Amino acid sequence: MKRRTFLNRIGSILAVLGITEAEWLTLGNHYYQALAQPSQRKLALLIGINKYPQIPSLSGCLTDVELQKELLIYRFGFQASDILTLTEEQASREFIEAAFLEHLGKQAKPGDVVVFHFSGYGTRVKLEASLDAVQNALVPANESNTAQDNKIVNYLLEETLLLLLRSLPTERVTAVLDTSYYPPSTVFGLKIRALQESVEAKLAAEELDLLKQLKTQKLLNIPVVLAATSDPKQSAREGLFSGFKAGLFTYALTQYLWESTPATKIQVAVSHVENSLSKLGSKQQPALLNSQKNQHIEKLNVTSLLPDGSISAEGAVTTIEEDSKTVHLWLGGLPPEVLEYYGVNSRLTLATGEELILRSRTGLTAKAQISKVESASSLQIGQLVQEAVRVLPRNVGLTIALDTGLERIERVDATSGFAAFTRVSTVLAGEKSADYLFAKLQPTPSRYGLFSLDGELIPNAGGEVGEAVKVAVLRLAPKLSILLAAKLWxxxxxxxxxxxxxxxxxxxxxxxxxxxxxxxxxxxxLKTETSTSKSLPTPHSALPTQHSPLSxxxxxxxxxxxxxxxxxxxxxxxxxxxxxxxxxxxxxxxxxxxxQEPKTADxxxxxxxxxxxxxxxxxxxxxxxxxxxxxxxxxxxxxxxxxxxxxxxxxxxxxxxxxxxxxxxxxxxxxxxxxxxxxxxxxxxxxxxxVPKTEMNGTSxxxxxxxxxxxxxxxxxxxxx
Structure with missing residues (x-):
């Protein structure tokens, strides 16, 4: 892309933000000079891309941005005006880099908190300078330049992003990358965020020029970069939940941060997130991107990443209706496995001690009423809510998704087979949330099995070769009972x-x-909130392991x-x-x-x-x-x-x-x-x-x-x- 064309492409955002051409092309130190009167600021740049012009769409990236934004505003006190979001076609490579330099680089000063988030495709690309040099890259909305050369790609190199993060003049820099770079040979189960790149693809010259300039700049910090996967073979996956789709990693991470305390160690937070991912049907293991080079990062607390939150919570009040007693809630802090079954009449408390009674829920949002009308004047937007009473249905069942690769008659037979079990239902994969996936292990001769949502076969859940669908399903009876029991506890x-x-x-x-x-x-x-999941006192030692301490x-x-x-x-x-x-x-x-007496066989x-x-x-x-x-x-x-x-x-x-x-x-x-x-x-x-019987008369x-x-x-x- 020519220089004039490049500037014309981003002219609108440059004009709005007041960035001159010289400022864009010269990463001068004046971007990073602290203001005379220092005061902590909290800045965030959140990027999510579902729709790409020439490649299959993703589903949960915009939800990821919403999950992060609600967390930062209500849990960690960010001002909405200090959070810049780029979604869909806004998230071109040029816009992302311009927004980074202006919104983060030009405003951040020592002591400020900076958060960067990306949800979208990742890929691998060869650098023009060497056919052997292949790097990780984030795929922006304008992933290719079809106007001039369909071999030119507008990717944002991971290395470029890391250098941009390191150029910020504050030690409190955190990035979350909910993407992956190596797509598997076959995609099975949950949708993945990794794109197979053509071997002929060449990186845009402007991106290479920016990378070259950044390499000459002074590095001012070591950012904490949380990645959705720790192994190239793993894929960042999206999940279908109760009424919404989201990146598994982003949802698990933001949910944990709602309920965590500032003293939580980073590696403990990542451990909790991995535990949650496992329960969501994924074996992906999140990681600190630079943990091996910078071991001190693992000793940091969550406080080192984000400002001190006031109290941990399951959600916040986002809207108050005209009657002054009905509120809308964001429930991003409820565990994912609990959210879907969080029933009417569940109760949450405000910091003032007042109770809110849940009346309805759609996805992550809910309506609730204050229990005492005379206390309605105490309601305020932004108030955090904590769980007080959890109401769960007694008829919770197991939902099995039928893989779209099954023939119609196979799906009919599978539906009939699963209908023989009480509290087991079926859905078509991708249409509704599910617990497990029923699919073929091999097409010819047919063999069927039960899988986790990311396509891993459940042990001893594969049928015999050539076995009829119904027989394969009925063979799963003991397994289904065990998996439902685990879901309940x-x-x-x-x-x-x-x-x-x-x-x-x-x-x-x-x-x-x-x-x-x-x-x-x-x-x-009842009195206070304490730190969570700390190391044991001196008499106990940490368990030695050959694996990453975050695994x-x-x-x-x-x-x-x-x-x-x-x-x-x-x-x-x-x-x-x-x-x-x-x-x-x-x-x-x-x-x-x-x-009390000698033991015998009887x-x-x-x-x-x-x-x-x-x-x-x-x-x-x-x-x-x-x-x-x-x-x-x-x-x-x-x-x-x-x-x-x-x-x-x-x-x-x-x-x-x-x-x-x-x-x-x-x-x-x-x-x-x-x-x-x-x-x-x-x-x-x-x-x-x-059960408080006298207070829960309205509960079924x-x-x-x-x-x-x-x-x-x-x-x-x-x-x-």
């Missing part, structure tokens, strides 16, 4: 909103000491494991541990009652309640040879849910007692033969412990009512190697 997760003060640590026992694998703790109490924690086969659970509340709590091993087997912790063991007194700490299982928890081989992925209640979990224990466990086998972690019954009993126990009897003061549910995931 995931709905209890409330690490961010629980008011029950609990800290739990997963440890490897080594001799007389222990090594921390990971730690979770509730972030809210899923790994545990060697043969390890002796335990949980250390601290009850920091003023009430006794009762404990239950449930888990899912490799998406294949449901497991539970069996609290065996010590026998002696039926009993289970007992696990209770932790206020202020006390319990190790689980107890460290003795008879109850050791030893990790067996071969390697697998473990997801466990630690659930605590202020009332006995007697119903759950009663169902566990009916399980067909061997009388002589008293291992602490055992498979469940009736996982769905256990999960339903658990929800009923939490309901019994929580077909719902579970869970009060955040009465339960805590913490999620742990790790890889056995």
């Amino acid at each position: 995931r709905l209890t997760e409330n690490e961010g909103s629980s008011r029950l003060a609990i800290k739990a640590t997963l440890e490897i026992i080594s001799g007389i000491s222990s090594q921390m694998v990971m730690q979770r703790e509730t972030v809210r109490t 899923t924690p790994t545990v060697p086969i043969g390890s002796r494991m335990q949980y250390r659970v601290q009850n920091q509340s003023d009430r006794p709590v009762y404990l239950m541990l449930l888990g899912l091993k490799n998406n294949q087997t449901a497991v539970a912790f069996y609290p065996w009652e010590p026998l 002696t039926k063991p009993f289970l007992k309640e696990i209770v932790i007194a206020p202020g006390e700490t319990l190790t689980l299982p107890q460290t003795n040879a008879a109850s050791e928890w030893v990790i067996p081989g071969p390697g697998f992925f473990y997801e466990q849910q630690l659930i605590l209640s202020t009332a006995p979990l007697s119903g759950t224990l009663a169902v566990l007692n009916t399980d067909n466990y061997p009388a002589a086998d008293q291992r602490p972690i055992n498979p469940l033969s009736n996982p769905l019954d256990v999960a339903q009993a658990l929800l009923q126990d939490l309901h019994n412990a929580s 009897a077909d719902s579970y009512i869970l009060d955040v003061n009465n339960w805590a549910s913490l999620s742990f995931s790790f890889q056995v190697v």
